[in-house]
Amino acid sequence: MESSIAAHERLVTKLESDSRLSDEDREAVRQLPFTVKDLPRGVDIVRDGDRPAECCLVVSGLVCRYKLLLGGKRQILSFHLAGEIPDLQSLFLKRMDHSLAAITPVRAAFIPHAALRALVGSRPSVAAILWRETLIDAAIFREWIVGLGRRTAMQRVAHLLCELAVRFRAVGLAGDHHYTLPVTQSELGDAVGISNIHVSRVLRDLRDAGLVLVSGGTVTTLNWDGLVELSEFDPDYLHLTRPEP
Amino acid sequence: MESSIAAHERLVTKLESDSRLSDEDREAVRQLPFTVKDLPRGVDIVRDGDRPAECCLVVSGLVCRYKLLLGGKRQILSFHLAGEIPDLQSLFLKRMDHSLAAITPVRAAFIPHAALRALVGSRPSVAAILWRETLIDAAIFREWIVGLGRRTAMQRVAHLLCELAVRFRAVGLAGDHHYTLPVTQSELGDAVGISNIHVSRVLRDLRDAGLVLVSGGTVTTLNWDGLVELSEFDPDYLHLTRPEP
DNA sequence: CGGTTACTTGATGCGTGTCAATGTTAGTGG
DNA sequence: CCACTAACATTGACACGCATCAAGTAACCG
Structure with a gap:
């Protein structure tokens, strides 16, 4: 119960603080189904090549995305804090092109794609907020590219x-x-x-x-x-x- | 006229080939207003810090996004071919965090944000396709990060x-x-x-x-x-x- | 208390940056 | 058609940042 409330709180708080949503929008967000899981440090949450059927909302802990090269080298692509949805892109890109891992012990809420798709299909304001989140993700990628290339x-x-x-x-x-x-x-x-x-x-x-x-x-x-x-x-x-x- | 048709064709073709849209969706896309411009090689189309009011659809030519560092070093972030909308993110991120430049002479169609916003607000299927485009953009950024970091x-x-x-x-x-x-x-x-x-x-x-x-x-x-x-x-x-x- | 994981430090070498000189090509005007 | 220029590309010499290898320390934990 405790964790369920926390998970919903994270998402609802995020959405409400991000923009003015109608009461119906808020209610639709609150009714998203989800499953909370506690994950130990180090585990892969989703793997390169997977075709996940749900998205992962970080409730607490630190998560990263990464890719492995053939020689065993690893490149971390991003870090994700509480309140973020690191694999939101899997809603539209079926096959994972990278992995998602728990850097610390992580509490995560998993939201089925079907429910999220229905939400963004019927609630354009919610879709806009989530879309914007993925765009900020991309903006951070760009800044990392600059750093890796030129700093x-x-x-x-x-x-x-x-x-x-x-x-x-x-x-x-x-x-x-x-x-x-x-x-x-x-x-x-x-x-x-x-x-x-x-x-x-x-x-x-x-x-x-x-x-x-x-x-x-x-x-x-x-x-x-x-x-x-x-x-x-x-x-x-x-x-x-x-x-x- | 020639160019106008070409610009619409690029966008409509892209959207149609990407998914099954309803006739209403297609019609809505066709009615997007836009302005076609021919740009010489080397010019900045949008600049870091700008707050553009329209998006740029590449009709022909090659476009890149880049950032400059204080020392004058430049990092190119992506290349964009005909049919792409390199600054689609400006729909939701008001302030540009990088620049957009024409590498070759470029023909571009500029579509007002207001019209695009209305389109994605009323046509979830169109929104999903454009959202997916920005997610693929991000996927390419990730692969570049891997290259710059580990290759x-x-x-x-x-x-x-x-x-x-x-x-x-x-x-x-x-x-x-x-x-x-x-x-x-x-x-x-x-x-x-x-x-x-x-x-x-x-x-x-x-x-x-x-x-x-x-x-x-x-x-x-x-x-x-x-x-x-x-x-x-x-x-x-x-x-x-x-x-x- | 032994084993594991994380961190530190030094020695050495490779990959890439920088500087300088030269070559090549396309465009321009006489 | 040729001289001139500017932009782009190539090559060599040298320097430096970071990788790698090796050895050792510190903290943690069953």
Whole structure:
């Protein structure tokens, strides 16, 4: 019961805060069927090649999307916090072209495609909000492309730490100068395209430069402006300001 | 007149081929207002920071999206062929977080946001098709992230050439073993995150390996299977197979 | 308490960037 | 038709960022 309420709350809160929905829209969202599951750290939630029949709403915990190369190398494509639906694209792209994994223990609500499809088919305002979510996803992908293509290892790590700081704060999961990021250095490396060993060196350099401290799953900002300047971080791409009604 | 017909044709053909639309849906698409413009090579169609009031449908030519860094470095985010709408996301994300440029002379049809918004608000089937387009866009971004993060320069170039071969062929713009790609080596480098000079070296190596020949704006495939194997190219991420009705 | 996982540090080498010089091609005007 | 130019492409020399290998430390946990 507890978890069910939380799951619905996440989605409804998100939808309500995002735009002015009619009472009918809200009611339709509330009536979405779903199943809550608790998943241990490390498991694949959906796998590359799967044809899932439901979408996964993150209720709590940290989730990532990734792809594996033939040689065993891994590239993390995105991180997803509570309230997000990382595989919303599976509603329209039947076959998964990547995997979804739990980085921490995760509580997730699974919503059947059929119900979601009916919802977006009959409620254009809800569809617009969800569509917009997938577009912000794509905007973040674009920014990652810029980082991977044109920024140094140190800038990439700094940029990612800035992005996550802003996103964690936006959902109330970050304090003023620190947030919890339960991620290994290997995972960081797989996200920014460098080796785990070099992550260690870069984090040391960032610490020595007095910019940020990453240790024990906690990120502590020492000099936010310096971090922003180093990584050329501009939060516009996150499109966090609410759209005009 | 000629161009007007062509623009409508591109869009209607695309929508019809993508799914079963009702006659009313098709009629609604046909009644979209738009303005056709011919743009010279090199111009920015939309700029980072803009708040456009219309979307750009590529009727002919080659378009790219890109971002500039403070140091003047450029990262190309995507290429767009005839029939695509590269800035469809501006329907829901008001402020552009990147720019859109004409790589070749381009003929484009501009469709007002208001009309598009009305269309997707009243025609869920049309909305679903356009939404799906933006999701495929995102899938391509993901694959680029993998390349930039985890592939060598040679693999990245080979992968891009594979991707474009498949996409050009899908819209009937490629022969069996060659296609026209009017792109400079600097632009290639900006897309795959390497210097223009190294592009030259990589293209020589690809030629010497008997895989592909890039010269004078034409890509000639010498050994498709070898190219696919080298770059680990798997076209699934392009989601070219039509969705089931 | 032994084994596992995560992290750190140093040594070495490769891949790619950068700089500089040269070659090639297409376009332009006399 | 040729001289001139500008843009694009090629090649070599050198430097540097990061990968990789190897060894060692620290924290955790059955």
